[in-house]
Amino acid sequence: MTSQVAQAQESVHTPGRKRDASRDDALRQAALEVLAEVGYDRLTIDAVAARAGAGKATCYRRWAGKAELVVDAVGRMKAAPTQPDTGTLRGDLVELTCHFNDVDDTFRTDVQAGLVSGLVHDAKLREAFAELFIAPRKAVYRAVFDRAIQRGEIAPVPNYELLSDIVPSMVFHRLILTGRPPDPAFILTILDQIVLPLTKPCAQGEAAQNPNTSHTQTRTTSS
Amino acid sequence: MTSQVAQAQESVHTPGRKRDASRDDALRQAALEVLAEVGYDRLTIDAVAARAGAGKATCYRRWAGKAELVVDAVGRMKAAPTQPDTGTLRGDLVELTCHFNDVDDTFRTDVQAGLVSGLVHDAKLREAFAELFIAPRKAVYRAVFDRAIQRGEIAPVPNYELLSDIVPSMVFHRLILTGRPPDPAFILTILDQIVLPLTKPCAQGEAAQNPNTSHTQTRTTSS
DNA sequence: CTTTTGCGAAACGGGCTAGTTTCGATACGA
DNA sequence: TCGTATCGAAACTAGCCCGTTTCGCAAAAG
Known part of the structure; x- marks a missing residue:
């Protein structure tokens, strides 16, 4: 989305310090934890950055804002894997x-x-x-x-x-x-x-339609 | 809940202007409308009072805060009445x-x-x-x-x-x-x-438990 | 009329949040 | 070594919202 991505992939000329990839994961993980604890609307970038032990600038350098960060973090969660096969x-x-x-x-x-x-x-x-x-x-x-x-x-x-x-x-x-x-x-x-x-x-789908053709077997009295 | 309620019911001595009951309804209705439009957490007392054409003070004189107002307003919504009896x-x-x-x-x-x-x-x-x-x-x-x-x-x-x-x-x-x-x-x-x-x-509750006593009558072919 | 209370409107103080910027330190490439 | 970009941390601006208070006015009771 941002210009940094294009620069990182297209390594034309990269002066200066490289971006620490571990900060990405730390921030994403922190975002998930805060999300789980307080919910989306009460999640703040400050809280996420603080939990990740990172600065807010580091966060804003990677994501445009709260929505983008959360979507990205949730999107990279390990999707449910187990395709069960118990036999029944x-x-x-x-x-x-x-x-x-x-x-x-x-x-x-x-x-x-x-x-x-x-x-x-x-x-x-x-x-x-x-x-x-x-x-x-x-x-x-x-x-x-x-x-x-x-x-x-x-x-x-x-x-x-x-x-x-x-x-x-x-x-x-x-x-x-x-x-x-x-x-x-x-x-x-x-x-x-x-x-x-x-x-x-x-019980396959063919319900009701004709409710009067019912089974008048049981009353409220003893069967 | 508040002292005003007791005073209103027990009309011991009530100097001064009486409370306008229409303001209660207007504020409750406004609260429901704002609630429906923006949701609970984005609902503000200012917005409710403004929509009701009332001052915030009027609102806070009746309810302690956002939660009490919303609970009261929702609680006085006309509850679902119709006890249907169509015969089926x-x-x-x-x-x-x-x-x-x-x-x-x-x-x-x-x-x-x-x-x-x-x-x-x-x-x-x-x-x-x-x-x-x-x-x-x-x-x-x-x-x-x-x-x-x-x-x-x-x-x-x-x-x-x-x-x-x-x-x-x-x-x-x-x-x-x-x-x-x-x-x-x-x-x-x-x-x-x-x-x-x-x-x-x-289909009354007695499901599974013994999945192997199944009904092998219907295959993908025609019944 | 005077007092007391409710009314709408507006302002105020305190708190929280977003997003930016600054700062010193650190890491990387030329 | 030097320039550049990142890092964590913190300061900063700006805005929003809450709950209270004030103000001028209207209404009800004595």
């Missing part, structure tokens, strides 16, 4: 959701929650978030469902994209509204009571 | 979700989105939000499901609370991450492909 759909989903929501490693969750306050206003941040968190998640979910289908474990699901959004949506909802980090038991409940039942052939 | 579960849910998410009236949605930036940090605001938005929603959902059960339309659902969170969660997720207001088609898709299928008896 449930096993894959459990590992997947627990990993994506980082039940064990709270840092990624905190970063995600910290970004929320910025997502509302900043469209650029929203794009970066969608590309860096949502898109890879969707891809992994697709692979897991496809493997289960090829395995013959479930019938083909036309709406895997919808299914793969259930857990993240409900965890996100819970996180913002209650302020509590994702609970493994909560995730398992969603999986066992919502997602997995929907993969059964009897 | 699907009809009730459609009316319910579309109303709660205000497909037609975007103001309530904007207020909700505007609150998000404050929910992350402010626990008090989170409690108010939960009490004023979540609790009544949950109650209405419960009534709708209960009526469907009594009607014999569906089997008793032990997890109505979980089911009633699906639509709001996914709409919320979509709202924050894409920035787009809730789409009626999206809501209908969730209802018909997720919520309603789960009310069928074959």
Whole structure:
């Protein structure tokens, strides 16, 4: 973006001290930590620079401002890697959701929650978030469902994209509204009571439309 | 809360000019509008007072600060009233979700989105939000499901609370991450492909556990 | 009329933040 | 060695916001 980048790549003539690449990483890491702790809108360049043990000038020499720094830092976070293959759909989903929501490693969750306050206003941040968190998640979910289908474990699901959004949506909802980090038991409940039942052939999309052809089997009295 | 309230109710002796009740409403309404437009953390008392055509002193004479004003204003919003009774579960849910998410009236949605930036940090605001938005929603959902059960339309659902969170969660997720207001088609898709299928008896909670006893009936070939 | 309070408007002090600039020290190339 | 660019640190300008206070005026009670 800035002129320094072009100079660094095109090493025409480079007098003077070289830029310390370790400062880039330190600042990015500090930005992620501050982001996780106080959220996007309360993140200040001063706090990031201080945590990195760097001067503000060093920071502004690399990024134009807060938005660019955060987007770059979030963008370079190690994307969720594990493509689980436990042999069962449930096993894959459990590992997947627990990993994506980082039940064990709270840092990624905190970063995600910290970004929320910025997502509302900043469209650029929203794009970066969608590309860096949502898109890879969707891809992994697709692979897991496809493997289960090829395995013959479930019938083909036309709406895997919808299914793969259930857990993240409900965890996100819970996180913002209650302020509590994702609970493994909560995730398992969603999986066992919502997602997995929907993969059964009897519940494939053909709902309602004719609500009066119902099953009048159970009343409030004893069955 | 403040001493003025006690004085107003207990009219012992009230010298001087009376407080203009219309200023309360004007300030609350202005607060909601600013909240919907710029969000909680970017809301300033100055902006609210200016929009209400009032002085800041008038505002601070009634509320201690930003948090109290917003909580009071949100709390006095007309709560979702319509207890739908269309005769079918699907009809009730459609009316319910579309109303709660205000497909037609975007103001309530904007207020909700505007609150998000404050929910992350402010626990008090989170409690108010939960009490004023979540609790009544949950109650209405419960009534709708209960009526469907009594009607014999569906089997008793032990997890109505979980089911009633699906639509709001996914709409919320979509709202924050894409920035787009809730789409009626999206809501209908969730209802018909997720919520309603789960009310069928074959999909009642007993999922997975034994993934190998699967139903190897349907392959990718024609059924 | 006088007193007391509410009203809108404006100003003020204190605090926080962004982004720039300065300073002495350090590292690199010519 | 000399020039240049980076480094951390700090000072600095400018702006925004909060919460309080002041001011002139309007209304209600004695």
